[in-house]
Amino acid sequence: MGTQRYLLGKVVQLVITLFFVLTFTFFLFHYFMPGDPVRTFLKAAGAKYTPAQAEQLKHEFGLDQPIFPNQYVRFLKETATLHMGASTIIYPDSSVTSIFWSRVGKSLILITTSTIASIVIGVAMGIYGGWRRGGWVDNSSMSSSLVLYAMPEFVLGMILLLIFSRWLGWFPAGGYDGAPVTQYTGFAHFADVANHMALPWLTLMLAYLGEFYLLMRSSLLDVLGEEYITLARAKGVREKYVLRRHAVRNALLPTVTLIALSFGFILGGVITVEIVFSYPGVGLLSYQALRARDFPVLQATFLFAAVAVLIANLIADLTYAYLDPRVRSA
Amino acid sequence: MKTETEPLAPATTEAPVVLPKRLSPRSIRWARRRKAFVRFWNQFRRNKMGMFGLAILVFFFAMAIVSIFSDKGRLDPTITTNGPVLANPSWAYPFGTNLQGISVLSLVVEGSRISLFVGLTASLISMVVGSTIGIWAGYRSGISDVVLMRLTDVFLVLPWLALAIVLAAVFGQNMWVIIFIIGLTSWAGTSRLVRAQVLSVKERTYIERSRALGGSDWHVVTRHVLPNVMPVIFANTILTIAIAILSESALSFLGLGDPLRPSWGTTIEEAFNNGALTLGKWAWLLAPSLCIVLVVLAFTMVGFAMDEIVNPRIRER
Amino acid sequence: MSVLSVRDLRVTYSTKGGDVPAVRGVTFDIDKSEVLGLAGESGCGKSTIAGAVLRLHSPQTRIEGDITLDGKDVLELSPGKLRATRWTGASIVFQGALHALNPVQRIGNQIVEAITVHRMADEREAFVRAGALLEQVGLPPRRINDYPHELSGGQKQRVMIAMALACNPSLIIADEPTTALDVMVQAQVLKLLRSLQHDLGLAMLFITHDLSVLVEVSDKLAIMYAGKIVEEGLANEVFHSPVHPYTKALAAAFPEIGDQRFRKRPSGLGGDPPDPQLIPSGCPFHPRCAEVTAVCPELVPELWDAGVGRTAACVHANGAPTLEGVART
Numbered sequence: 001m002g003t004q005r006y007l008l009g010k011v012v013q014l015v016i017t018l019f020f021v022l023t024f025t026f027f028l029f030h031y032f033m034p035g036d037p038v039r040t041f042l043k044a045a046g047a048k049y050t051p052a053q054a055e056q057l058k059h060e061f062g063l064d065q066p067i068f069p070n071q072y073v074r075f076l077k078e079t080a081t082l083h084m085g086a087s088t089i090i091y092p093d094s095s096v097t098s099i100f101w102s103r104v105g106k107s108l109i110l111i112t113t114s115t116i117a118s119i120v121i122g123v124a125m126g127i128y129g130g131w132r133r134g135g136w137v138d139n140s141s142m143s144s145s146l147v148l149y150a151m152p153e154f155v156l157g158m159i160l161l162l163i164f165s166r167w168l169g170w171f172p173a174g175g176y177d178g179a180p181v182t183q184y185t186g187f188a189h190f191a192d193v194a195n196h197m198a199l200p201w202l203t204l205m206l207a208y209l210g211e212f213y214l215l216m217r218s219s220l221l222d223v224l225g226e227e228y229i230t231l232a233r234a235k236g237v238r239e240k241y242v243l244r245r246h247a248v249r250n251a252l253l254p255t256v257t258l259i260a261l262s263f264g265f266i267l268g269g270v271i272t273v274e275i276v277f278s279y280p281g282v283g284l285l286s287y288q289a290l291r292a293r294d295f296p297v298l299q300a301t302f303l304f305a306a307v308a309v310l311i312a313n314l315i316a317d318l319t320y321a322y323l324d325p326r327v328r329s330a
Numbered sequence: 331m332k333t334e335t336e337p338l339a340p341a342t343t344e345a346p347v348v349l350p351k352r353l354s355p356r357s358i359r360w361a362r363r364r365k366a367f368v369r370f371w372n373q374f375r376r377n378k379m380g381m382f383g384l385a386i387l388v389f390f391f392a393m394a395i396v397s398i399f400s401d402k403g404r405l406d407p408t409i410t411t412n413g414p415v416l417a418n419p420s421w422a423y424p425f426g427t428n429l430q431g432i433s434v435l436s437l438v439v440e441g442s443r444i445s446l447f448v449g450l451t452a453s454l455i456s457m458v459v460g461s462t463i464g465i466w467a468g469y470r471s472g473i474s475d476v477v478l479m480r481l482t483d484v485f486l487v488l489p490w491l492a493l494a495i496v497l498a499a500v501f502g503q504n505m506w507v508i509i510f511i512i513g514l515t516s517w518a519g520t521s522r523l524v525r526a527q528v529l530s531v532k533e534r535t536y537i538e539r540s541r542a543l544g545g546s547d548w549h550v551v552t553r554h555v556l557p558n559v560m561p562v563i564f565a566n567t568i569l570t571i572a573i574a575i576l577s578e579s580a581l582s583f584l585g586l587g588d589p590l591r592p593s594w595g596t597t598i599e600e601a602f603n604n605g606a607l608t609l610g611k612w613a614w615l616l617a618p619s620l621c622i623v624l625v626v627l628a629f630t631m632v633g634f635a636m637d638e639i640v641n642p643r644i645r646e647r
Numbered sequence: 648m649s650v651l652s653v654r655d656l657r658v659t660y661s662t663k664g665g666d667v668p669a670v671r672g673v674t675f676d677i678d679k680s681e682v683l684g685l686a687g688e689s690g691c692g693k694s695t696i697a698g699a700v701l702r703l704h705s706p707q708t709r710i711e712g713d714i715t716l717d718g719k720d721v722l723e724l725s726p727g728k729l730r731a732t733r734w735t736g737a738s739i740v741f742q743g744a745l746h747a748l749n750p751v752q753r754i755g756n757q758i759v760e761a762i763t764v765h766r767m768a769d770e771r772e773a774f775v776r777a778g779a780l781l782e783q784v785g786l787p788p789r790r791i792n793d794y795p796h797e798l799s800g801g802q803k804q805r806v807m808i809a810m811a812l813a814c815n816p817s818l819i820i821a822d823e824p825t826t827a828l829d830v831m832v833q834a835q836v837l838k839l840l841r842s843l844q845h846d847l848g849l850a851m852l853f854i855t856h857d858l859s860v861l862v863e864v865s866d867k868l869a870i871m872y873a874g875k876i877v878e879e880g881l882a883n884e885v886f887h888s889p890v891h892p893y894t895k896a897l898a899a900a901f902p903e904i905g906d907q908r909f910r911k912r913p914s915g916l917g918g919d920p921p922d923p924q925l926i927p928s929g930c931p932f933h934p935r936c937a938e939v940t941a942v943c944p945e946l947v948p949e950l951w952d953a954g955v956g957r958t959a960a961c962v963h964a965n966g967a968p969t970l971e972g973v974a975r976t
Contacts, residue, residue: 017484028500150572150626152579155598155619161607173608227747234701235761235810236733245760249751261486261519268491272580276602287584290495298499305492313487325751325794 002328003321010317014310021306026075029299079303085296090288096300099285104304106176107281110197111270111308114204119259122209126216126255127248133221141213148210153269157203157276164199171199174278200277207269208262215258220251253324260316263309370561373639380635386628390621394443400436416611425617428597429604437597438617444593445622448509449575455513456574457520457567464524465559469532469551475525482521490515491580498586505588512577520566527562531555561640568633572626579622594618648718649676650817650850651700651737656712658695658704667923669695671874672712677818682844682851684865684882686858686897688920692874693854697822700852701733717817734761738811740804740840742823747807748795754806755791761813780809784839801832808839818850825860837864859901862886870894873921873931876950880957890959892938930961938963 078084084096091099129138148156165173177192178184184192223229224247232242274283286301288294321327374380417427425434467478494511501507531537532555540550581587582595583602597618606614658670670692677683685693698704700714702721714721716736724732738761741747749757755777762773778788784805795803804824811819821840825833841864844851853864861868861882868882870893878891889895896916918935921927927934933943942962952966953959961967 013480013483016480017487020484021488025496028496146627146630147623150576150623150630152576152583152619152622154580154583154602155615155622158602158607158615158619162612166607166610227741228749230698230703231739231741231747232749232760234703234733234739236730236735236764237760238730238764245752246749250749253751264487264489267489268580271491271495272583275584286492286495290499291585293499295499298496302492302496305489309487309489323751326796329794329797 006321006327007318010314014314017310018307021303022076022079023072025299025302026072029295030071030075084300087289087294087297089292089294090285090297096296099297100282100300100304103280103282103285106279107270107274107283110201110204110274110279110281111266114201115208115266118205118208119212121205122212123216123252123255125209126213127220127243127251129213130217130220130224130251131243131247138217142217145210145213148206149214151207152272153203153207154272154276156207157200157273160199160203161276172196174276176280197279200273200279203273203276204266204269207273208266211262212255212259216251216255219253219255219258220247222254223247223251226250249323253320256316256320256323260313263312263316267305267309370639374635377635377638379631383628383631383635386624387632390442390446390625390628393439394446397439397443400439416609416614418611419613426611426613428600428614434597434614434617437592438594438621441592441594441597441618442621444505444588444591445575445578445595445625448505448512448578448593449571452509452512452516452574452578453567453571455509456516456570457563459513460517460520461524461559461563463517464521465528465551465555467521468525468528469547469555478521479525482518482525485515485518486522488515490577491584494577494581494586495584498581503586503588505591508578508581508586508588511581512574515577516570516573520563520570523566524559524563527559528555531558561636565633565636565640568629568636572629572633575622575626575629594622649678650681650717651677651852652713652715653696653700654713654715656696656699656714657710658692658699659709659711660704661707661709665924666709668926669874669923670699673871673874673876675869675876675879677850677852679817679850680845680848681867682853682865684861684868685852685854685871686856686861686868687871688856690920690923691871692923693871694822697739697820697852697854700737700818700820701739702729731765735765735814735816737818737820738814738816740807740811740819740821740824742826748803750795753792753794754798755793758791758806758810758813761810765814767814776813777809780812781806783812783843784809799832800828801836804828804832804836805839808836808843812843812847816849818852819844820852820854822854823856824853826855826857833860840864857901858886858897870897873926874923875931875960877932877948877961878953878957878959879950880954884954884957890953890957890964891932891961892936892963893932894959896935896937 082097086093086095087099125141129141132138161173164170172178172195174196176196177189178196182192229242229246232246233239237245270281271283271286273279274281275287278284282301282304285297286305289297289301414427415429415431417423417431419426423433423435425438427433428437463478463482467475467482493515497511497514498507537550537554540554545553578587578593579595579598582593583599585599585603587593587596587599589596595618598615601611601614601618606612653676654674656670656673657668660667660669673692673696675683685696687693695704699710700716700721702710702724704710710722712722716732719728719732719736721729721732748754755774758777758780759770759773762768762776763770767773768776774791778791781788781791786802786805786809790798790802795806798806807824824840825836828836837860840851840853843849853861855861865882868880868885869876870878870885870891872893878885878889878894885894886898889898893916900916916935921931921934927944929942929944929946930936930948933939936943940962946962948960948962948967950958950960951964951968953961953964958964958966
């Protein structure tokens with residue numbers, strides 16, 4: 001059936017892209033990187049090794065083998081089984097995977113909930129703005145959307161931090177929960193976390209709201225000029241059903257595609273926002289890894305980001321296939 | 331052999347092209363281009379949003395030019411004749427001073443040059459690479475098209491900041507690495523757009539005519555395809571510049587900026603990492619932030635205005 | 648009593664560049680079982696009239712005059728009554744069935760929507776009726792669950808026609824229904840329209856720029872130029888013995904195979920139709936007219952008698968006032 005063929009195509013593309021990303025990562029870190037990884041590791045570990053022991057280490061890491069294909073294949077295998085080495089500098093000797101587990105959940109909650117909220121609110125406002133074009137609601141929404149779009153996410157974060165944390169004192173200035181100072185459990189802990197997550201969440205939600213608003217509004221205006229809208233009115237259909245059944249259903253299509261393109265930017269925003277609020281997620285981790293030049297961790301965070309965006313795109317593709325019967329028959 | 335290019339806007343009753351003194355195909359082409367530009371400018375002038383954005387851009391470009399000639403000495407952190415450290419806004423220091431006692435206003439003026447330069451150069455790279463690939467894929471079709479578009483899709487999907495981080499970690503941090511990174515992560519959008527435009531232009535009969543007359547690929551592309559794709563490319567590039575400036579600020583905020591070349595982003599980074607928020611020195615943060623927002627807003631408004639003129643569908647709304 | 652009665656209709660668009668008078672005083676009647684063909688170049692206002700009958704223009708557009716459909720004054724209807732009249736009093740068959748159908752909705756649902764909106768049947772019955780309508784236009788009823796992109800241009804046009812019949816209207820307005828189709832399909836669709844109109848006794852307003860099509864389909868023919876009707880009469884007569892120079896030029900541009908008159912090449916008409924905001928003085932056609940006289944730039948012609956059951960807005964018409972130096976046909 002058409003749908004299956006479409007989905008298969010998308011999954012194949014995902015796999016190809018993943019492969020490209022993995023290969024790119026491998027060559028970047030194992031070929032272009034300056035310096036000897038073993039030496040870096042040894043320096044960071046601070047121990048004194050004899051040349052023989054250094055050779056032994058080299059063999060353990062498989063670095064004495066040719067880069068392609070041996071090291072490459074080993075890299076693929078290890079990554080697939082989530083054995084991504086140990087952090088060299090930030091948390092010496094802790095496995096990268098374990099560092100990740102503690103951080104991933106925090107970032108994922110933050111990103112997914114704020115993005116969904118941003119999309120839902122932005123699209124709804126965009127529909128209203130496109131429908132009631134020119135009113136003061138539309139004009140003020142357009143202006144504020146443009147300003148939000150032009151503002152870097154971290155600037156917005158700092159503004160919110162200043163207003164709501166420093167001046168009004170409603171929210172804490174950063175972090176995840178009060179630990180280790182406060183030790184809440186159960187619901188109290190949940191509330192504490194929510195309290196800490198509020199500002200970064202709000203920042204991410206607002207940062208992209210403007211863009212989604214503008215996209216949906218523009219898309220709706222395009223659709224309203226189509227002939228089937230006039231036809232629906234000519235048939236005697238009420239305005240609100242013209243909007244719902246005919247206009248919105250068609251306007252959503254290009255909007256979904258364009259929203260999917262912004263996932264890469266959203267991930268970038270997460271990194272800077274986590275820095276502003278010292279939110280201990282994967283974004284802050286990649287920043288720390290960058291500063292410390294902790295390459296195993298850097299590698300992992302890059303792969304995580306790429307995979308996250310790829311999965312998000314797949315979801316968007318599924319949504320699009322659900323909305324547009326034309327791709328299903330192709 | 332003279333070949334025609336179709337006009338971009340419907341023919342109206344206007345004054346004919348002013349013929350140049352020396353009639354040659356080249357001079358006639360330039361006369362026509364000049365006329366098209368004048369027509370475009372007349373339409374642009376009526377767009378309030380576009381003109382407002384343009385005014386802001388003129389202001390900041392003037393600031394950048396001023397910074398070229400200004401005394402660099404005032405920015406040197408090793409000089410001891412700097413002003414008071416972390417001063418609050420006053421007449422002498424409208425936005426206060428930083429940790430080295432340097433006026434934030436001076437930092438911002440200097441930063442305008444760097445931020446604009448990085449933004450413009452990176453977009454230029456992005457535009458050239460993206461357009462070339464887009465034209466090639468769209469014009470050639472077949473296997474080149476498929477391969478190039480798959481490549482474009484890969485780059486479209488990649489999270490740009492994560493990629494930038496690893497590239498900077500490996501290749502080091504200086505202004506040119508940043509420019510390269512931004513160019514690398516933004517060409518894909520242009521490529522897709524240009525390809526779509528090329529595909530629609532390809533349908534037009536004067537392309538067929540030109541090829542039937544024996545025009546080579548290079549000739550057809552440069553004389554027919556390019557002039558009709560240029561307006562779209564140009565409008566898109568303006569919007570790309572806006573994104574490039576935002577990207578540069580984010581990269582600088584991460585500390586990847588060139589320490590020898592202070593931009594608005596690096597000023598924000600310096601302020602943030604030296605506790606401007608906790609110390610309440612918000613002017614230090616405000617000045618560069620305001621500049622970024624204004625400039626990106628300006629480019630976006632100009633880009634939207636151009637899009638309205640160039641894209642017939644939007645015009646009809 | 649006529650199904651549609653239009654008196655001195657004026658439609659003015661308001662745009663950023665000022666007011667655009669698309670229709671400047673049009674009067675006509677269409678009776679039951681009668682087909683009125685409306686011809687003219689692009690921009691003469693004919694499609695605007697189609698939209699005006701059902702008040703489909705934007706609220707900024709000014710519509711003046713009288714439009715009486717089935718005895719009801721369309722321009723005075725309240726929004727609720729207007730919605731009720733749409734599609735039941737008159738329906739439209741659009742041009743370019745390319746984008747006149749909602750791409751994400753099955754065609755069956757689109758036809759059913761017309762029926763259920765007017766509460767003429769419940770959904771189940773409506774689907775049955777939709778199937779019957781498809782059959783009537785020559786499509787297999789099982790295609791009722793197809794999406795528009797699964798149909799060819801001609802099939803989509805048939806769906807449009809089926810949809811137009813859904814609420815048993817008294818009048819069908821066909822706005823360039825065959826323009827986007829190739830010639831063979833065009834002929835089939837025309838035949839279908841003609842037979843349906845005849846069998847169901849429908850009044851039809853057929854709008855197109857293709858004069859040769861109109862001659863086949865229409866009973867009466869009206870030629871439009873610059874927002875006004877410039878000639879009106881029985882279709883055959885207007886086409887074969889035109890009075891107005893514009894009609895002559897139009898007729899000459901659409902040759903009929905076998906007609907001796909067109910032994911030579913078809914002649915075109917130079918120039919462009921006037922910008923509605925810059926209509927020439929006097930007779931709007933005078934800059935392009937082959938039979939222009941000295942008075943034409945000054946005298947605004949009315950629809951004078953030009954024969955039995957014929958009117959023409961030209962100084963050369965029989966019923967035009969006597970003027971110096973002007974020859975009569």
